[in-house]
Amino acid sequence: MTSAATPKGLRRRSRLIEAAGELLLEGGFDAVRHRAVADRAKLPLASTTYYFGSLEDLMAEAAAYVCRNDEECIAARRDALPRRRRGGQATADALAEVFIGPDTTIQTLAARYETIALAARYPRLREVVIDRRVLLAEMHSDVLQKSFRLAEPMHVRQLIAVEDGAVVGALGQRQVSPYAAAREALHEVIDVLAPRE
Numbered sequence: 001m002t003s004a005a006t007p008k009g010l011r012r013r014s015r016l017i018e019a020a021g022e023l024l025l026e027g028g029f030d031a032v033r034h035r036a037v038a039d040r041a042k043l044p045l046a047s048t049t050y051y052f053g054s055l056e057d058l059m060a061e062a063a064a065y066v067c068r069n070d071e072e073c074i075a076a077r078r079d080a081l082p083r084r085r086r087g088g089q090a091t092a093d094a095l096a097e098v099f100i101g102p103d104t105t106i107q108t109l110a111a112r113y114e115t116i117a118l119a120a121r122y123p124r125l126r127e128v129v130i131d132r133r134v135l136l137a138e139m140h141s142d143v144l145q146k147s148f149r150l151a152e153p154m155h156v157r158q159l160i161a162v163e164d165g166a167v168v169g170a171l172g173q174r175q176v177s178p179y180a181a182a183r184e185a186l187h188e189v190i191d192v193l194a195p196r197e
Contacts, residue, residue, distance in 0.1 A: 009051075016052070022040060024065075029062075029118060034048040037058060056122050077098045078098045078139050078142055078143055095140065095144075095163065096179055098139070113164070140156045159194065162186060162188075
């Protein structure tokens with residue numbers, strides 16, 4: 001057993017991942033650097049290279065940590081959504097509520113979409129994004145089924161694309177709430193992409 005697999009080693013690695021995730025939320029991927037992560041975790045600088053093969057590995061773990069926390073919040077909102085027949089506007093509102101959430105921080109949304117954008121350059125981030133896409137597609141299907149709406153996989157992917165585009169566009173504007181932008185964009189397409197059963 002290597003020291004990285006001991007209980008102490010696992011705790012140290014977890015502290016480093018949590019610290020990297022906090023830095024990612026606060027300052028984006030530019031903030032996730034070996035020294036900054038070690039300082040935040042209150043561990044020696046060498047621990048970052050001991051527990052992670054590269055900066056990309058550390059970035060991927062930070063992204064996965066942030067994604068897991070975000071996904072837990074999304075899952076809780078999905079689970080709290082009552083099952084009932086919804087019209088188009090109410091279904092779009094439910095999707096925006098679950099996946100964007102009026103209480104989701106700008107930092108969380110920025111990290112969500114920065115991870116997607118940087119996945120083109122970093123293969124380890126691509127793995128995180130692919131896994132997340134599969135999970136989010138399943139959760140979107142759950143919300144649509146709870147609303148008595150059809151949830152064809154291709155149409156679910158298109159709904160996610162509309163949602164993502166609206167949020168990214170809103171992140172670049174002060175006056176527009178990402179939550180409101182997603183709701184409005186989804187209102188326009190919901191009856192086409194997720195018709196009533």
